[in-house]
Amino acid sequence: MSIDRFKAMEVFVRVVELASFSRAATALHLPRGRVTTIVQDLESHLGVRLLHRTTRRLSLTDDGMAYHQRARTMLQEMHELEAMLGHAVVTPAGRLRVDVPASLGRHVIAPALPDFFARYPQVMMELGSSDRPVDLIAEGVDCVIRGGLVHDESLAARRLGELEVATCAAPAYLQRHGMPATLADLDRHRFVNFFSAKTGRVFPFDFRRGDEAHEISRPHWVAANDADTCIAAAVAGMGLMQSPLNGVVRAHLASGRLVPVLPDWNAGTLPMLALYPRNRHLSAKVRVFIDWVAGLLEARQGVAP
Structure with a gap:
């Protein structure tokens, strides 16, 4: 039986990385049955079983563990060699x-x-x-x-x-709640907060000046895990916002839809x-x-x- 050993190594390593034939097939843009056949043919070629298969999970045999370690190293070295030799002539495609x-x-x-x-x-x-x-x-x-x-x-x-980070708010919000002059004034304000889509953690506001550094958390009417949504909520007057000083925020500051808050404090960079x-x-x-x-x-x- 003749097999493409390089391709078989790539497929096997991806199956192990993803712990799934289906996920490996999706990542490799191959039919699931083709991925299964390639691994089975590899096992037949080597004369050993590489994977324990159950309906719930995959696990490596001792031989599979040794093969995976060497195969992953060989693939990485081969890719690095190809990149070194072909960098000047490869056409991105x-x-x-x-x-x-x-x-x-x-x-x-x-x-x-x-x-x-x-x-x-x-x-x-x-x-x-x-x-x-x-x-x-x-x-x-x-x-x-x-x-x-x-x-x-x-x-x-x-x-x-x-990206420089800016602290700002809508004029309508500041008219209702006042312009804070010190960090202590933030106690009476609400923030438009950004939270992690992965952990749900709400990120505090950062303020720095000289050797001083403060992390401040305040309640919010709204929090979002998308930068554009945070900006839109701040423009709508929902609270103070810290955001990367990007093109959208710059445009809102230039038009007056947002105004700087506590400009003597640095909010850091992203x-x-x-x-x-x-x-x-x-x-x-x-x-x-x-x-x-x-x-x-x-x-x-x-x-x-």
């Missing part, structure tokens, strides 16, 4: 699945897509726009762009820049990061997309939408 913050996708990336496809016409992009956590391997996503720090050691990160699986080959199409987005943000002088 194929399906590219990415996920970006909704506001970035709507206001920066989508309007600039004609430029991207003029440069890379052989790429087919699937653009997800959300602020939720994404399981890159399980969902077959090549990379995500997010604001904030990296808390997942399985992901590699490239820093694309930083790093913008491109994230991708640490142990996966960074393909040409992912590399050029990350470079392109970095260029967009640099052209806007670090302002994402």
